Amino acid sequence: MRLTDSDLLRDLDKPEFAAVRAAFVPRRFLKGRQVFAPREVQNSLFIVAKGRARVYLSYKDKEFTMAILDVGDVYTTHTRASVEALDDLTILTAELAAVRRFLADMPALTSSMVKVLGDLLSHAFSVIDGLAFLDVRKRLIQLLLYEAERASADAEHILCFSHGLNIEQLATIVGSSRQTVSSLLNVLERDGIIEMRARGVICLPDLARLEALARE
Amino acid sequence: MRLTDSDLLRDLDKPEFAAVRAAFVPRRFLKGRQVFAPREVQNSLFIVAKGRARVYLSYKDKEFTMAILDVGDVYTTHTRASVEALDDLTILTAELAAVRRFLADMPALTSSMVKVLGDLLSHAFSVIDGLAFLDVRKRLIQLLLYEAERASADAEHILCFSHGLNIEQLATIVGSSRQTVSSLLNVLERDGIIEMRARGVICLPDLARLEALARE
DNA sequence: GCACGTTTGTCGGCAATCTGACAGACACGC
DNA sequence: GCGTGTCTGTCAGATTGCCGACAAACGTGC
Numbered sequence: 116m117r118l119t120d121s122d123l124l125r126d127l128d129k130p131e132f133a134a135v136r137a138a139f140v141p142r143r144f145l146k147g148r149q150v151f152a153p154r155e156v157q158n159s160l161f162i163v164a165k166g167r168a169r170v171y172l173s174y175k176d177k178e179f180t181m182a183i184l185d186v187g188d189v190y191t192t193h194t195r196a197s198v199e200a201l202d203d204l205t206i207l208t209a210e211l212a213a214v215r216r217f218l219a220d221m222p223a224l225t226s227s228m229v230k231v232l233g234d235l236l237s238h239a240f241s242v243i244d245g246l247a248f249l250d251v252r253k254r255l256i257q258l259l260l261y262e263a264e265r266a267s268a269d270a271e272h273i274l275c276f277s278h279g280l281n282i283e284q285l286a287t288i289v290g291s292s293r294q295t296v297s298s299l300l301n302v303l304e305r306d307g308i309i310e311m312r313a314r315g316v317i318c319l320p321d322l323a324r325l326e327a328l329a330r331e
Numbered sequence: 332m333r334l335t336d337s338d339l340l341r342d343l344d345k346p347e348f349a350a351v352r353a354a355f356v357p358r359r360f361l362k363g364r365q366v367f368a369p370r371e372v373q374n375s376l377f378i379v380a381k382g383r384a385r386v387y388l389s390y391k392d393k394e395f396t397m398a399i400l401d402v403g404d405v406y407t408t409h410t411r412a413s414v415e416a417l418d419d420l421t422i423l424t425a426e427l428a429a430v431r432r433f434l435a436d437m438p439a440l441t442s443s444m445v446k447v448l449g450d451l452l453s454h455a456f457s458v459i460d461g462l463a464f465l466d467v468r469k470r471l472i473q474l475l476l477y478e479a480e481r482a483s484a485d486a487e488h489i490l491c492f493s494h495g496l497n498i499e500q501l502a503t504i505v506g507s508s509r510q511t512v513s514s515l516l517n518v519l520e521r522d523g524i525i526e527m528r529a530r531g532v533i534c535l536p537d538l539a540r541l542e543a544l545a546r547e
Numbered sequence: 548g549c550a551c552g553t554t555t556g557t558c559g560g561c562a563a564t565c566t567g568a569c570a571g572a573c574a575c576g577c
Numbered sequence: 578g579c580g581t582g583t584c585t586g587t588c589a590g591a592t593t594g595c596c597g598a599c600a601a602a603c604g605t606g607c
Contacts, residue, residue: 172460179463181456191449194456215445219438226431232448233407239455240397240410244388246462247395247506250563281584290463292565297586314573314584467594497554508595513556530554530603 116183116261119234121227124162124187127207135217135224139207144200151198158193158211166204167279170196171287180287181242189231201279251291252299256329258289259309263319273310275318332399332477335450337443340378340403343423351433351440355423360416367414374409374427382420383495386412387503396503398454405447417495467507468515472545474505475525479535489526491534 127136141164144150150168151159168184172195181196182188190198191211218225245254266276278285286296303309308325310318319325343352357380360366366384367375384400388411397412398404406414407427434441461470482490494501502512519525524541526534535541 172456172463174460174464177464179459181459191452194453195460196456215442218441218445219435222435225434225441228445229431229434229448232445232452236407236448236452236455237410239452239459240388240412242459243395243397243455243462244390244411246459247388248390248393252563282586283584293585294566294587295564297584301586498556499554509555510557510596511594513554517556 116185116188117265118182118184118188118190118238119231121189121230121234122187123189123227123231124164124207126223126227127162131221131223135209135214135221138209138213138217140209142206142208144204144206146200146203148200148204149197150200150204150206151192151196153195153197155192158191159208160189160191160211160214161206161208163188164205164207166200166202168204168206169199169201169284171199172196178287179290180284182238183288190235191232246290251289251295253329254289254291255285255296255299256303256325258285259303259317259319259325260329262317263322263325266319269318273318273320274322275312275316277316279315281314332401332404334398334400334404334406334454335447337405337446337450338403339405339443339447340380340423342439342443343378347437347439351425351430351437354425354429354433356425358422358424360420360422362416362419364416364420365413366416366420366422367408367412369411369413371408374407375424376405376407376427376430377422377424379404380421380423382416382418384420384422385415385417385500387415388412394503395506396500397458399504406451407448462506467505467511469545470505470507471501471512471515472519472541474501475519475533475535475541476545478533479538479541482535485534489534489536490538491528491532493532495531497530 126132127139139162142150146166151161153173163184163186165186168188168190170181170184170190172179172181182190183201184190192198193211214224214228218228245257249257262276262278263274266274269275280288282297282300283293286293289296300309300311303325304311308319308321308328310320312318342348343355355378358366362382367377369389379400379402381402384404384406386397386400386406388395388397398406399417400406408414409427430440430444434444461473465473478492478494479490482492485491496504498513498516499509502509505512516525516527519541520527524535524537524544526536528534
């Protein structure tokens with residue numbers, strides 16, 4: 116899930132970013148470990164360098180996944196979200212106060228930061244839009260279409276993507292229950308629109324129909 | 332609805348902000364007029380100087396209110412949200428590109444900007460949290476408690492606030508239908524927890540009970 | 548004061564979804 | 578290959594909330 120098209124990870128390798136690069140500390144986490152708790156005291160910025168992370172809100176025994184972060188994605192702590200490592204994870208993290216000190220001298224960094232925050236806000240708007248207006252089925256279809264953009268074609272030219280998540284985790288992204296998402300996926304499969312080729316792998320044999328469903 | 336505790340409006344009156352202050356153009360709108368359309372081509376920042384504005388998402392014939400902006404609130408266009416004037420409205424608006432040119436020389440402005448964007452993101456998280464986890468009743472109660480913080484006490488020391496909205500508009504904030512919100516408000520009134528004293532005016536004779544309901 | 552438009556309260560039917568439960572399928576470690 | 582734990586599919590009943598409809602109440606302009 117690429118939340119921002121700004122490439123802070125690559126920017127940090129540029130010579131003019133060398134000073135602020137030193138403020139970013141690599142940290143590693145094993146799959147499944149919590150990376151940040153809600154309301155971390157220290158307001159930090161982090162970039163995914165390797166692996167994937169899940170940003171989620173929790174309430175009682177329920178969770179809602181805000182985002183799955185891929186390599187290059189940037190996020191901030193000091194929100195009410197938790198972050199966990201979906202795979203073995205490496206992040207570069209810096210305290211926001213430290214980064215702020217460089218903003219005055221590095222317009223490119225400032226531009227990047229404002230862009231990143233803007234993109235995060237834009238993503239949050241998308242999430243709200245889906246929750247407010249779309250039913251679960253439509254939200255699921257939207258998620259599938261989003262993933263289709265980064266899917267690769269198999270030997271038979273069918274788009275497939277490996278999300279590596281179980282149904283319950285997909286349900287937390289869509290904002291629904293496991294049973295509902297399971298049921299909806301199976302309807303889509305029986306209709307020939309998707310194919311659940313293996314656990315964590317979905318193929319899209321009929322992308323056009325999926326797109327048509329999204330437009331209804 | 333104060334989304335940010337940073338006071339950009341007052342900052343702009345300081346001598347060190349004089350240069351960027353010139354980039355902000357006052358614009359006036361009559362009550363009910365559209366201020367910005369979704370995906371405005373020009374990415375702008377605006378501050379409410381007088382009156383109130385509503386930021387909302389729309390889809391088919393439905394609307395979801397992201398925020399009601401009061402004096403001092405800052406927002407950005409180039410999102411998928413529309414903005415309309417709830418009252419006769421004056422805003423100060425500047426193109427983001429113009430503001431960006433001052434960021435390098437004005438660390439205080441950068442700080443303000445990053446803070447504002449951070450606060451907007453935080454507010455968006457709150458909205459998502461409510462939609463994902465809370466039922467309509469709980470969301471309504473949360474809204475009432477939020478408004479209670481800026482309510483004033485009447486002659487009998489009861490907290491009252493004038494939201495100036497009709498039930499349908501309240502429903503767009505809560506993310507529900509007019510009928511459901513109307514019904515819920517009337518239950519709360521019959522239980523003695525709120526009092527709908529006049530159209531657009533709600534009093535809270537039993538704030539403690541309202542708070543207890545929010546915690547259930 | 549009256550007419551009219553808007554707002555509000557209420558109802559009943561329907562759809563969407565949740566939830567707990569259970570059995571079958573699958574993956575992994577020994 | 579077997580045992581075990583996890584995942585998945587499916588079911589039925591309960592819950593939540595939407596939606597269209599209609600009547601009453603209210604506010605505004607003449």
